[in-house]
Amino acid sequence: MRYFIVEEDRSSGYTGRVDAVHKWGLPGLSNCPACNATWGGGSKDYPSVDLTPVASLADFEEARPEPIEEYERMCELVRPFLPPGAVLEPGSEFGPLVGNARGRFGPLVSPVPWWLLVQREALEKLQAEGLRGLKGCRTELRFRQRNSPELLELELLPLGRAHPDCLPRNRKPPCSRCRRNGLTRPDDSLLLLDSSTIPEHLDLFRLEDFSTAIVCTERFVNACRRLGLDGVTFFPVSSK
Known part of the structure; x- marks a missing residue:
């Protein structure tokens, strides 16, 4: 099976623009006690998740950094509502x-x-x-x-990972507490998928370690082309 990165097709001629955020979100992380990082990803989003049953819903309506204890407390409030395979990180968003x-x-x-x-x-x-x-x-x-x-x-679940061969050899392991990997996503031409992590039951997903990368199967590409569905472009990516 061949795989592709899905990206906006800027040559398509469409003029559509979206200025929006998801209704709820986890806070960013302020000064992790293990790695001292202040960060928030925000690319692991779950639009199907409805947080209205959460009593402290207002806590999820304002973007802000929080100490890790507060972030972890809020993660536990969200976890019962997540779809199978979901992964949380600082800045994850939920709802429409x-x-x-x-x-x-x-x-x-x-x-x-x-x-x-x-x-x-x-x-x-x-x-x-x-x-x-x-x-x-x-x-x-x-x-x-x-x-x-x-x-x-x-809704794109984070299930695949990049192969170690396309990552720096001197990279540090993810933080033991907040799981930040601190790596920059490789260019599409250099990205290599770890075939042992690719989900076989999905034709569309995002990478867990570089969650801004949306990956699809050749089946998805062929269907879009056969149906004349445009607006995005497909960049082939290798796997190993």
Whole structure:
């Protein structure tokens, strides 16, 4: 099986723009006691997760750094609502995208590298092709135009990893407490997937260690091309 990185197709001619954030989120981390890092990822997002049953919901509505004890406490409040395979990190977000959208959108939309949106009709066509693991989640995007599309966000689980051969040899192991790896994502031309970590039951997922990278199978690419679904481009990536 061949694999591809999914990215925005800037030559497509579509003018659509999205200015939004997810409804809820974990705080960033302030001064990890093990590695002293202050950080927040935010690219491990779970739009299907509904946090309204959480009593202290207001704590998840403001982006901010917190000490690790508070971050870990909030993680435990969220964990019962996560889909199988979900991984949390500082800055992880939940619930629908809330904000504004404008312009002309293609069937597939990648407003930032770690989001993939899809028009409902396009999603239904892909699901009819038998592609696996395509879960469309509602958004709360406000359009200031007539005939606005219905954009859904695809929930992308972090399940694959980069192969060690494409990473620095002198890299340090992830922090024992906050799990930050401190590595820069390799360029697409240098990225190598670890074949032993690639999920065999999904045609679309994100990498766990470089979660801004959205990966799809050749089946997904072929279906999009056969159905004429554009708006994104596919960059081949090797595996080992």
